[in-house]
Amino acid sequence: MARAHAARLTGFETTIFAERSKLAVATGSVNLGQGFPDEDGPSDVIERAAQAMHEGRNQYAPGRGTPELVAAVRAHQRAHYGIDLAPEQVVATTGATEAVAAAILGLVEPGDEVLTLEPYYDSYAAMVAMAGGVRRGVPLRGPSYRPDPAELAAAITPRTRLLLLNSPHNPTGTVLTRTELEQIAALALEHDLTVVTDEVYEHLTFTGAEHVPISTLPGMAERTLTISSIGKSFSLTGWKVGWATGPAALVAAVESAKNWLTYTSGAPLQPAAAYALDERVAWTGTLAAELEAKRDLLVGGLRSLGLDANDPQGTYFVMSDVADLGWPDAVAFADALVERAGVVVIPCPVFYGEEHRAGEGRHKVRWAFCKRRPVLEEALERLAGTDLSA
Secondary structure (H helix, E strand, O other), X not given: OOOOOOHHHOOOOOOHHHHHHHHHHHHOOEEOOOOOOOOOOOHHHHHHHHHHHHOOOOOOOOOOOOHHHHHHHHHHHHHHHOOOOOHHHEEEEOHHHHHXXXXXXXXXXXXXXXXXXXXXXXXXXXXXXXXXXXXXXXXXXXXXXXXXXHHHHHHOOOOEEEEEEEOOOOOOOOOOOHHHHHHHHHHHHHHOOEEEEEOOOOOOEOOOOOOOOHHHOOOOHHHEEEEEEOOOOOOXXXXXXXXXXXXXXXXXXXXXXXXXXXXXXXXXXXXXXXXXXHHOHHHHHHHHHHHHHHHHHHHHHHHHOOOOOOOOOEOXXXXXXXXXXXXXXXXXXXXXXXXXXXXXXXXHHHHOOHHHHOOOOOOEEEEEOOOOHHHHHHHHHHHHOOOOOO
């Protein structure tokens, strides 16, 4: 019998997001699992994409990205963070997911260790495995979900090659502070690490939180590859238009891998994404304020029902620890929630490595609040009429 897949893909055959969204559709449940909005982004940005299609922008875009998008990313980084980039320091990708994949494939040799914060976005572990690397995790422990510099330092070995960061952080909603980033930067400098930072929620931070790109800290520009995308900031997740920026050599490594993944994609979407970055960034502030209000609605509702809920400083997500409800693990709770209440959430053990999956990650679930208020209200109403204990 033919082998189904390579051994390194064992455990990565599908994603928890696809599984839970399929379950939501099949059961008619309210989907607070997968992190996609149920409302589109700015209509004029969408119209720009349609205009580009009608103007004939339907063939392959340049591998590095359309001139408009490359210029817009450069202008965005300069305007928001004071980062000056040359054209060769930008490459467009098929969303941030491909940027992460290409970065790991382009920078990690078999046997290299990649340090991640846990819980992590699930593609990180899959891509490290595909590259033949070894992932090492440092947990963000609830309920505050802040990094411990001592644990980070202890996880670094002579084989550590790359530090993969994510801030604002999915799934905890943690926004790393300048002090925390300075501590991480000091470790990167001390151990000569390359840093890949996923900043797709950069514009979606809440009152009191500031997004600071680690590349702006002393000594970090030359060793940091920064990744972002149009999807989260502009509620256009299906467009899959992203980019990576940083030192030309790191960007070239991303492009080298990307050439054999998609080569290029989204030709008419790239000029529309450029328009969004150039002309409509103010819209993201309105979106962040709306999300903050929805966060408050969901957090307050969960707590009123006796459920644990953290205080995310950004992103789309709230974390809960359901250990006190008597469930053996988060998967059992999430499955029961579908059956009893018709509400889908993401069980988070899959976002932890084996070392922490049975401990810190065992009883964690993630709720998405990037939905219309009536959807959140319906979910809370369903939960209110449900016995949530085991």
